[in-house]
Amino acid sequence: MPRIDRNGHLPGAGPVSALITGASSGLGAALAEALARPGATLHLGGRDTARLDTVAATCRRLGAEVHAHAIELIDRDATASWITQAGRIDLVIANAGISGGVGRDGIEPAAQTRAIFDTNLAGALNTILPALELMRAQAPGPGGLRGSIAAIASISAFLPAPVAPSYAASKAALDSWVVAQAGAWARQGVRLCSVCPGFIRSPMTARNRFPMPGLMDADRAARLVLAGLASDRRRVVFPRWLAAAGRAVDLLPPQWQERVTRKGSK
8 A cells, every 4th residue: 555655755746745734633643743754844733732832843853844823724714824825735634623412302502513514614625725726726746746635524424423413414515525526626636535534532532422433543544544645545434344334324214323323322
């Protein structure tokens, strides 16, 4: 399976210049550290400045040039300005996301629903859309590639989740849009990829009070993400057995789906 090499190169590309959102912890931090090496330039965004500074310091020790930026992705203009002022970017990873559960009555609070869609969908698009235009204007590298963009969706995108309805729905919309647009943008020299991981150890999943089958460390998940991007897939999914199970449950009538998913969350 292809890997980003030890000199910070993607296959067919030069030293990596990458921009990562949600880089202060979890998968975002692991991706930043996996890409950090001499010759790499990292633009790291996040809301928790203390944790972001810690990740940035680690990446600098690994030899990367790092620009850390406190950013609210729901601010469309500020996010676009951050991206367009970064210079040439070879890789953008729209990773930032939030989640939340439901009340004892099974209903998700309205404010939480809006916040999750604002970050997971609108925030992702606020990152991806200006990055697409930036990359389309960049000079092509080897093979005509102008840049790559990965949107971190989720295996939850494949199945409505009563215990996290807005999280699953926002990731489903993001995954569907990215996969639908990937072919058109490939003809412009820009790779678009939807990444749908399962459960990853992070501050977000640490709050879950239900079984998380296939739970993996963020470092391993980062390696799988980068390997998938290097192999030029439009959708990267892992673990595949969990995705297959989600797809199978989604074929059931909605009432049966709810029974299965609620039973699995206890």
